Amino acid sequence: MIYVKDANLNLPWNEVNIGGNIYGGGTSLDVNTGDWRLFIPAWIEEKCKHCMLCFPTCADSSIPVKNEKREDFDFKHCKGCGVCYKVCPFDAITWEKEDK
Amino acid sequence: MSKMVEVRWHGRGGQGAKTASLLLADAAFNTGKFVQGFPEYGPERMGAPITAYNRISDERCPIHSNIYEPDYVVVVDATLLSAVDVTGGLKKEGAIIINSAKSPEELKPLLEGYEGGVYTIDAGKIAEEEIGRNIPNTPMLGAVVKVSGVIPEAEFFKDMEASMHHKFANKPHVIEGNMKALRRSMQEVKGL
Amino acid sequence: MSIRERLSGNEAVAVALKQIDPDVVAAYPITPSTEVPQYFAQFVADGQVNTEFVTVESEHSAMSACITATAAGGRSATITSACGLALMWELLYVASGSRLPVTLAVVNRALSGPININNDHSDSMGARDSGWIQLYSENNQEAYDNYIMSLRIAEHKDVLLPVMTCQDGFITSHAIENIELLEDEKVKKFVGEYKPEHSLLSGEKISIGPYDTPMFYFEHQYQRARAMVDSKKVILDVSKEFAALSGREYGLFEEYKMEDAERAIVVLNSTAGTAKAVCDELRANGEKVGILKLRVYRPFPMEEIAKALAHVKAVAVMDKAESFSAMGGPVFNDVRSACYELKTRPHIINYIYGLGGRDVPTTDIKIVFDALKEVVKNDKPGEIYRHVGVRGV
Numbered sequence: 001m002i003y004v005k006d007a008n009l010n011l012p013w014n015e016v017n018i019g020g021n022i023y024g025g026g027t028s029l030d031v032n033t034g035d036w037r038l039f040i041p042a043w044i045e046e047k048c049k050h051c052m053l054c055f056p057t058c059a060d061s062s063i064p065v066k067n068e069k070r071e072d073f074d075f076k077h078c079k080g081c082g083v084c085y086k087v088c089p090f091d092a093i094t095w096e097k098e099d100k
Numbered sequence: 101m102s103k104m105v106e107v108r109w110h111g112r113g114g115q116g117a118k119t120a121s122l123l124l125a126d127a128a129f130n131t132g133k134f135v136q137g138f139p140e141y142g143p144e145r146m147g148a149p150i151t152a153y154n155r156i157s158d159e160r161c162p163i164h165s166n167i168y169e170p171d172y173v174v175v176v177d178a179t180l181l182s183a184v185d186v187t188g189g190l191k192k193e194g195a196i197i198i199n200s201a202k203s204p205e206e207l208k209p210l211l212e213g214y215e216g217g218v219y220t221i222d223a224g225k226i227a228e229e230e231i232g233r234n235i236p237n238t239p240m241l242g243a244v245v246k247v248s249g250v251i252p253e254a255e256f257f258k259d260m261e262a263s264m265h266h267k268f269a270n271k272p273h274v275i276e277g278n279m280k281a282l283r284r285s286m287q288e289v290k291g292l
Numbered sequence: 293m294s295i296r297e298r299l300s301g302n303e304a305v306a307v308a309l310k311q312i313d314p315d316v317v318a319a320y321p322i323t324p325s326t327e328v329p330q331y332f333a334q335f336v337a338d339g340q341v342n343t344e345f346v347t348v349e350s351e352h353s354a355m356s357a358c359i360t361a362t363a364a365g366g367r368s369a370t371i372t373s374a375c376g377l378a379l380m381w382e383l384l385y386v387a388s389g390s391r392l393p394v395t396l397a398v399v400n401r402a403l404s405g406p407i408n409i410n411n412d413h414s415d416s417m418g419a420r421d422s423g424w425i426q427l428y429s430e431n432n433q434e435a436y437d438n439y440i441m442s443l444r445i446a447e448h449k450d451v452l453l454p455v456m457t458c459q460d461g462f463i464t465s466h467a468i469e470n471i472e473l474l475e476d477e478k479v480k481k482f483v484g485e486y487k488p489e490h491s492l493l494s495g496e497k498i499s500i501g502p503y504d505t506p507m508f509y510f511e512h513q514y515q516r517a518r519a520m521v522d523s524k525k526v527i528l529d530v531s532k533e534f535a536a537l538s539g540r541e542y543g544l545f546e547e548y549k550m551e552d553a554e555r556a557i558v559v560l561n562s563t564a565g566t567a568k569a570v571c572d573e574l575r576a577n578g579e580k581v582g583i584l585k586l587r588v589y590r591p592f593p594m595e596e597i598a599k600a601l602a603h604v605k606a607v608a609v610m611d612k613a614e615s616f617s618a619m620g621g622p623v624f625n626d627v628r629s630a631c632y633e634l635k636t637r638p639h640i641i642n643y644i645y646g647l648g649g650r651d652v653p654t655t656d657i658k659i660v661f662d663a664l665k666e667v668v669k670n671d672k673p674g675e676i677y678r679h680v681g682v683r684g685v
Contacts (some may be wrong), residue, residue, distance in 0.1 A: 020509075021502075129470065134471050
């Protein structure tokens, strides 16, 4: 049995969990889906009113909120879909092609 | 496979030929035999001709097919005599037992030259008089045991009584009626 | 001391289930297996078992319920026939692919069409490549014994594959025959408690049945295939343990009068018994004939069968299922392939027989043995793909 954090693509057949079972929860946190991004949003803190319209639209839960205030994007998981940019009424979010 | 006895039952859907074959299997089982009791299944409905079978032996019978050359044939409904080839394959050392008020002499001409034993029993009448309903199973079973000798009579009576006491513990009159029907059928079965 | 009884094949399976008392039984009734869930529902109603009986709306749901119950950590079982098995199809693969040891009693019936409710093996033979272990049973006794053993095989840590136990619809499922039952406590002790190493309700963080990417899928299939290979040993070990308990011995197959046989029939389920009776009759006339009755069809005992048939001159493999491949039935193709590497190998022909409830009398078996006589005489197989019992053929 192998936990997902220890798994890698070099595992031989007899070290892979049988039936494809995945052990250890919260596995999506470990995957760097931010790497899939083509466009990247940016948060302009000065313009942000913390109206809370953006964070519920984020399909990747990549807009953290603490004490009723949003914080900067979680770029490890943000896939750059641009929905937050679309819904922001205050131009507090930009969305541009990402240079890698 | 010494002394294997094969029985074929002909009846109509709803008359209890299948149940009778299972009763015979039960009775033989209770006297220490190896048994098979099975009906031939199809899309039959109430009133349609049905067939059921028994194999009774001292060792387990491995054969799982219908019976083509039975030692005994039991006809639960005499109207089948003109509808089904009831004596097909029946061994001439064996016998056919028919539920009918008629005598064996009267029915023999309907049996297409069958040379073996012909027996009749008015099972419907016995059932009506002793059990109160026209369910010919019990008297037919008695007649088959009598004619075939496949189970010793004394043991058969003892086992039937015990199993009926078990089944109808709250209905002593049912037990008495059934036992009377069994006794009468064994006395009244007429042979040729 | 065992219990002398007389039960139909369906009753035998229902009694086995009662004695096992699984956590979950989910079933949808279908002829000729209907009686099994019917009897079992009565046991539940009478409080004779502690099972959660789920009256699902289809066989697809029955298998789904068993898969999820097993994933949750329970022991689950179901029963079906023919079209019911077909409706489970997708889930059969999910159960074995997720390595969940579900057990299934199959009462073999022809898979339509035209619609037919009687016996042949087209239902379970179609499922032969679904990753399920398949055990076949000659009579009510074997259906009972195999079912009890199937749990131990399925749940073994080296296997973790579901098992289907098959018997012939009506022919044995509805025939009352003598049977030796084990006492309840003995069965309970033999099957033990189901304690999976991992399960959804164990408290650990686990996902069962997730999407499997190309990076891992092949390795999982390789594991599954290896488990099928490894299950042979487990089947034999469990059978040995069962023999110690019951006095009834089971192997991967039964060799009946095969030692010096020149002609042999390979067959499974109820016709094996009929074939044995014919074998006895021919032996009494000095004919060197034998029967190889397959019990374990998946995993297929390739090397063992080749060894058992190596000395035979001519073999007829009997299939109670067409494969419509234009090259014979499934058992035939496996047996013939198994013998390919033999230095001297028998001629092997195929007989399709008994489809859709066509009765298989002893005379059909004699026809097959007679045909083998011709094969031996000519030292040539002649027509390889044959049928017996079809009018005009």
